[in-house]
Amino acid sequence: MFLFLQEATPDTSGYMIAGYAVAFIVMSLYVYSLYVRNRNLRQDLAALEEMDKPAPPLPAPTSQSKPSKPKARKKPKPVTKKVRK
Amino acid sequence: MQPRPVSLKILDIFSVVMLGVAAYFALVKAPTELVMGAVQRVFYFHIGTAWTALLGFLFASVLSVLYLVTKDLKWDRYQVAAIEVSLVFFLITIALGSIWARPAWNTWWTWDPRLTTAAVTELVYIAYFMLRQGLDDPDRRARFGAVYALLGGISAPITFFAIRLYRTIHPVVIAGSNPEAQGGFSMTPSMLTAMFVALFAFTVIFIDLYWNRIRLGNLQDQVEQLKLKVTM
Numbered sequence: 487m488f489l490f491l492q493e494a495t496p497d498t499s500g501y502m503i504a505g506y507a508v509a510f511i512v513m514s515l516y517v518y519s520l521y522v523r524n525r526n527l528r529q530d531l532a533a534l535e536e537m538d539k540p541a542p543p544l545p546a547p548t549s550q551s552k553p554s555k556p557k558a559r560k561k562p563k564p565v566t567k568k569v570r571k
Numbered sequence: 572m573q574p575r576p577v578s579l580k581i582l583d584i585f586s587v588v589m590l591g592v593a594a595y596f597a598l599v600k601a602p603t604e605l606v607m608g609a610v611q612r613v614f615y616f617h618i619g620t621a622w623t624a625l626l627g628f629l630f631a632s633v634l635s636v637l638y639l640v641t642k643d644l645k646w647d648r649y650q651v652a653a654i655e656v657s658l659v660f661f662l663i664t665i666a667l668g669s670i671w672a673r674p675a676w677n678t679w680w681t682w683d684p685r686l687t688t689a690a691v692t693e694l695v696y697i698a699y700f701m702l703r704q705g706l707d708d709p710d711r712r713a714r715f716g717a718v719y720a721l722l723g724g725i726s727a728p729i730t731f732f733a734i735r736l737y738r739t740i741h742p743v744v745i746a747g748s749n750p751e752a753q754g755g756f757s758m759t760p761s762m763l764t765a766m767f768v769a770l771f772a773f774t775v776i777f778i779d780l781y782w783n784r785i786r787l788g789n790l791q792d793q794v795e796q797l798k799l800k801v802t803m
Contacts, residue, residue, distance in 0.1 A: 495604075495605050495608045496608045499608070501610040505610070505617075505670040506613065508667065508670065509616050509620070509663050509667060512666070513659070516659045517780075520784065524787055524790065527790045527791060527794050530794050531794050534794065534797040538801050
């Protein structure tokens with residue numbers, strides 16, 4: 487009956503936007519932290535698994551095989567200065 | 572590391588969809604409250620996150636008992652996951668409540684029984700993680716954590732019932748009324764629908780995040796085991 491006497495509804499939309507922004511930002515940050523921690527742990531796991539692998543066996547030395555000779559290096563040319571006559 | 576199950580992928584997508592649906596109901600479908608205006612719409616996310624967070628803290632207490640009885644570290648990982656997700660949700664609850672309080676009570680914060688118990692609950696569980704950080708032995712960490720979470724769980728029902736037991740200015744919207752409340756309102760059917768959609772959506776999101784956090788805990792455990800094996 488006296489609705490016309492009531493004050494107009496206040497504009498509180500700024501607070502509403504701030505509230506929803508906070509909610510979405512906090513949730514997004516948490517999801518991102520889960521992703522980063524998961525990625526880092528996977529990297530750690532891969533590195534540890536690599537370290538934990540048994541070393542591959544070395545090839546057995548054969549009697550016929552000869553040690554390869556080191557390649558002879560070419561002698562460098564002596565650097566001489568041309569003397570102008 | 573086990574591959575990501577299809578059901579979890581489906582739940583991830585469903586959670587995002589439900590978050591969108593809850594936001595749609597809260598921002599579009601629910602009517603604008605006449606006295607407070609648009610800020611009343613934060614109520615739907617406020618109550619959705621509060622509900623799941625307080626249930627999560629209580630659930631963590633149950634998991635503490637399971638750990639103390641069985642001494643299985645699996646329950647410890649489940650408990651940490653429940654507390655971590657609940658802590659994030661409760662932080663959102665407190666932040667939204669404070670933003671709502673500014674135009675409704677003309678202050679960002681007041682030491683009202685509900686607000687005080689909520690702040691204490693949040694601090695209790697922040698301290699829980701600090702306690703765990705200080706302990707290196709996994710069994711000792713799990714035992715101390717379980718006892719702490721069990722005692723900390725008492726703060727959840729105290730926070731919930733604070734507005735029903737003490738004189739407070741915090742409104743009681745569901746199951747009761749508070750004549751001294753400032754900023755209370757009566758719910759219309761469309762407001763009730765938006766509230767139940769938000770409750771359902773945040774329950775789904777909580778389960779999804781909880782599942783993801785458990786998987787992270789399992790991976791952490793795997794890395795710690797392998798670290799011990801490599802260093803020995």
